[in-house]
Amino acid sequence: xxxxxxxxxxxxxxxxxxxxxxxxxxxxxxxxxxxxxxxxxxxxxxxxxxxxxxxxxxxxxxxxxxxxxxxxxxxxxxxxxxxxxxxxxxxxxxxxxxxxxxxxxxxxxxxxxxxxxxxxxxxxxxxxxxxxxxxxxxxxxxxxxxxxxxxxxxxxxxxxxxxxxxxxxxxxxxxxxxxxxxxxxxxxxxxxxxxxxxxxxxxxxxxxxxxxxxxxxxxxxxxxxxxxxxxxxxxxxxxxxxxxxxxxxxxxxxxxxxxxxxxxxxxxxxxxxxxxxxxxxxxxxxxxxxxxxxxxxxxxxxxxxxxxxxxxxxxxxxxxxxxxxxxxxxxxxxxxxxxxxxxxxxxxxxxxxxxxxxxxxxxxxxxxxxxxxxxxxxxxxxxxxxxxxxxxxxxxxxxxxxxxxxxxxxxxxxxxxxxxxxxxxxxxxxxxxxxxxxxxxxxxxxxxxxxxxxxxxxxxxxxxxxxxxxxxxxxxxxxxxxxxxxxxxxxxxxxxxxxxxxxxxxxxxxxxxxxxxx
Numbered sequence: 001x002x003x004x005x006x007x008x009x010x011x012x013x014x015x016x017x018x019x020x021x022x023x024x025x026x027x028x029x030x031x032x033x034x035x036x037x038x039x040x041x042x043x044x045x046x047x048x049x050x051x052x053x054x055x056x057x058x059x060x061x062x063x064x065x066x067x068x069x070x071x072x073x074x075x076x077x078x079x080x081x082x083x084x085x086x087x088x089x090x091x092x093x094x095x096x097x098x099x100x101x102x103x104x105x106x107x108x109x110x111x112x113x114x115x116x117x118x119x120x121x122x123x124x125x126x127x128x129x130x131x132x133x134x135x136x137x138x139x140x141x142x143x144x145x146x147x148x149x150x151x152x153x154x155x156x157x158x159x160x161x162x163x164x165x166x167x168x169x170x171x172x173x174x175x176x177x178x179x180x181x182x183x184x185x186x187x188x189x190x191x192x193x194x195x196x197x198x199x200x201x202x203x204x205x206x207x208x209x210x211x212x213x214x215x216x217x218x219x220x221x222x223x224x225x226x227x228x229x230x231x232x233x234x235x236x237x238x239x240x241x242x243x244x245x246x247x248x249x250x251x252x253x254x255x256x257x258x259x260x261x262x263x264x265x266x267x268x269x270x271x272x273x274x275x276x277x278x279x280x281x282x283x284x285x286x287x288x289x290x291x292x293x294x295x296x297x298x299x300x301x302x303x304x305x306x307x308x309x310x311x312x313x314x315x316x317x318x319x320x321x322x323x324x325x326x327x328x329x330x331x332x333x334x335x336x337x338x339x340x341x342x343x344x345x346x347x348x349x350x351x352x353x354x355x356x357x358x359x360x361x362x363x364x365x366x367x368x369x370x371x372x373x374x375x376x377x378x379x380x381x382x383x384x385x386x387x388x389x390x391x392x393x394x395x396x397x398x399x400x401x402x403x404x405x406x407x408x409x410x411x412x413x414x415x416x417x418x419x420x421x422x423x424x425x426x427x428x429x430x431x432x433x434x435x436x437x438x439x440x441x442x443x444x445x446x447x448x449x450x451x452x453x454x455x456x457x458x459x460x461x462x463x464x465x466x467x468x469x470x471x472x473x474x475x476x477x478x479x480x481x482x483x484x485x486x487x488x489x490x491x492x493x494x495x496x497x498x499x500x501x502x503x504x505x506x507x508x509x510x511x512x513x514x515x516x517x518x
């Protein structure tokens with residue numbers, strides 16, 4: 001199997017003549033907006049910023065396991081951004097910003113796209129997912145690939161968030177004994193710990209918003225179809241999407257502005273070009289004034305400390321002029337959730353088989369889900385030391401995308417979560433968005449009892465419906481971050497980001513983790 005390029009290896013290859021400078025004093029917790037101001041003031045260059053992240057990762061990542069591979073071309077990309085800046089070129093807010101990409105998303109850099117699995121350890125594709133191509137064209141530096149819950153947490157219902165056979169166990173920088181959540185675990189940890197300026201994650205149900213919330217970040221799961229899924233290792237055509245993970249709402253808005261757009265290879269994105277906006281342009285600190293917001297009481301009440309933080313957040317919203325409307329229950333309860341897994345497993349088999357069939361057979365020997373299952377069994381000591389693959393096995397038994405039971409379940413789940421769920425609440429209570437706690441604080445990493453999610457009902461319906469879900473830092477509970485969720489109808493990203501920005505600017509609730517290198 002191809003040896004992945006580690007942090008130590010890239011630094012060794014640089015040699016003494018290319019020794020990295022020490023990290024910049026504030027690189028640990030600087031937004032992209034702040035970093036650009038540093039560059040504009042002559043206090044840093046894009047190469048020195050990228051070097052600082054690499055050095056910081058060398059110091060901290062062995063304990064956090066956030067990064068699977070560092071891009072050997074990262075410094076070259078940063079130098080190119082510096083050259084463009086010095087030449088007086090038109091630069092955008094993302095130019096020269098060093099970001100990490102979840103390792104189920106392809107990039108043309110010389111790094112494998114593994115989904116955390118040894119079965120894909122040699123999957124160097126030499127092509128960008130369209131969402132990454134858009135970021136690259138905007139001048140970002142691809143710093144590396146981020147660890148994740150293996151196969152985006154769809155292999156087993158008894159899995160351990162943030163663990164993969166390729167990357168090991170990612171750890172929460174606020175308390176390394178605690179979970180980073182998943183599946184975009186490494187993406188969140190890298191940004192929270194100051195190992196990158198921002199990250200791209202993916203979500204099927206909670207995989208951007210959960211790790212963002214428990215690592216003190218802003219995370220956005222966009223409307224399904226706003227961002228292309230081409231060349232992303234799939235789970236569900238109904239629910240998959242990529243999304244930005246950053247320190248601030250403005251940074252998230254800047255990333256989404258670039259990432260959004262239609263892709264002929266992804267039919268779900270047909271409307272994206274017509275729907276996308278300059279999301280940062282509309283951010284206003286008074287965006288909540290006179291707005292009716294629905295309070296998701298059905299998604300709260302699961303943990304006392306989180307409840308206290310939520311009540312404080314509601315007071316901030318009200319102080320900013322929002323009219324809060326209490327909502328006790330979700331229509332039809334969680335009936336949509338009862339159908340979700342069967343839909344995901346059917347789409348997993350179809351999508352993964354199609355993805356694997358399109359990989360380079362010289363690099364990827366597992367050509368179907370059935371062959372991945374066999375690979376895991378043959379390499380059980382490496383792939384299954386902590387949990388099995390019963391969801392893969394169930395997916396293999398599904399009957400395909402033409403199965404009437406699948407089609408009925410898919411349509412019912414989306415209807416119950418969307419038109420008869422979120423949309424119905426918005427109309428009945430005459431509100432423009434819903435708010436609730438994203439979930440509780442991070443739980444202890446426990447190889448025996450596995451994940452113990454605390455709450456998490458704020459975003460489930462949005463995931464199944466394919467609607468947007470934004471989480472913004474809401475404060476700390478005994479030193480651990482919790483997030484505030486904003487949920488709205490399809491294509492309402494600009495509205496949610498505006499509300500999140502107004503809340504963020506007033507609450508100033510985010511607190512960075514205290515790291516050994518700081």
